[in-house]
Amino acid sequence: MDLERRVEEFKRKARALGLKVTPQRLAVYKAIAQRHDHPSAEELFEELKDKIEGISLTTVYRTLSSLESVGLVQRVPTLKDKVRYDARVEPHSHFVCLKCGKIYDLDTIPKVNRKEVESVGEPVSCTAICYGICKECKGEEV
Amino acid sequence: MDLERRVEEFKRKARALGLKVTPQRLAVYKAIAQRHDHPSAEELFEELKDKIEGISLTTVYRTLSSLESVGLVQRVPTLKDKVRYDARVEPHSHFVCLKCGKIYDLDTIPKVNRKEVESVGEPVSCTAICYGICKECKGEEV
DNA sequence: TTTTAAGAGCAAACTATTTGTATATGCTTA
DNA sequence: TAAGCATATACAAATAGTTTGCTCTTAAAA
Structure with a gap:
């Protein structure tokens, strides 16, 4: 599925689940969806801070945890102390x-x-x- | 394999790998080896602090990381931010x-x-x- | 035994993450 | 389509988990 469609689906699902679609959330989701390296909150923030007006590390953390709680992103099991996220939520x-x-x-x-x-x-x-x-x-x- | 034998093997391997066998290390290893719930450093410390004279949380952390680095214990992959350990090091x-x-x-x-x-x-x-x-x-x- | 390199303990530092609070904003409905 | 409000954001400060620096102690090789 191409990115644009995934983003539209994301907006629809998020709203249906009671999450407002803000520029920050959209940016975080897009970033995870187009990367395949399962970034951590910190890494996402590093990528976004120069591109997106008004995004903070706190927001990235809160966004990830909101998206995770409704199943729009998933954590990746790791041995390390840093949590990494995946926008592929189907089993793999x-x-x-x-x-x-x-x-x-x-x-x-x-x-x-x-x-x-x-x-x-x-x-x-x-x-x-x-x-x-x-x-x-x-x-x-x- | 019974605990006693595993402990003897642990001592032998540890020495062979250049790790001193101290009462603290022995206690940490025994604790992991007889539990099957893959405890975190904190949980091990909670278990040991009253039983073992002179053990600190720092020591538990350092012990786990020494044992891990020579392959005597393993981390368990998790989604959480707490590292958990396993004394079963063969594939499972x-x-x-x-x-x-x-x-x-x-x-x-x-x-x-x-x-x-x-x-x-x-x-x-x-x-x-x-x-x-x-x-x-x-x-x-x- | 003696010697000594490695380990232990404590406190303080660090890193990843969460929370409190005041302000701003998506989005429902009138 | 404007208004109202519940929800989201930013910042700073708090917290949780883990690591490090330093000094004293000890396992174990000789």
Whole structure:
């Protein structure tokens, strides 16, 4: 889906969910939607502060948390202390480069042992994380 | 493997890796090894502060980071801002309860689309996270 | 034992994130 | 389409989680 349509859908959904569509929110959403590197609040703010009149780090944090609470963005599971966000909210997985830390999207949904999962609880969704060395870093090795 | 053997193995490995085996480190390791709830540094400290003479939160943090750096414990991928640790370092997966937040171990290793993963990079390990409602919480529903 | 490099404790620093509050603004409805 | 109001914003200050500097202590090799 192209960005414009996603943005229109975002506006519609946000309003339907009782969230006002402000320039700041729109800017944050657009930024996440067109990047594929799952930025943190700080990174989004760095990108937007010069482009968008009147945006503060606080607003970025509050925006992300509002959007997350209505399911318009998602957190990415990580080992680190910084929260990273994803505008892809349908089930998918990630590849984390152990060298550069970049996170790539994988379309795959993992197959897990249903019996075992159900012995613990009722699953709602599953995601996989693959750790490894990305092609870019692989290429740099001499 | 029983706790005693794991502790002996821990001592041996730690020394071999150049880490001194102190009472504090031993206590931290034992605590993680016998719990299955992947505690945070703070939670470990809460558990140990009354049992172990001379342990500080700082030491728990430093211990975890030393043990992690030599591979004797691992972080658990989460969506939250608190780092959680696991003494199971062999590949396995997790089930996260969306209601109570508890994290359960799954023995499964996910099957992912190898072709797709290799288009991004060279995988080293893969883990799955299943989100759902655990049996305990399911039982509470009236 | 003795020696010494590594670990522990405390306090203070740091980083990521949240909150209080006064002002501004999307958007519903009259 | 203007008005009113609930919701959003910015700033500063607070908080939570984690790390660091420094001094004293100790595990363990010799």
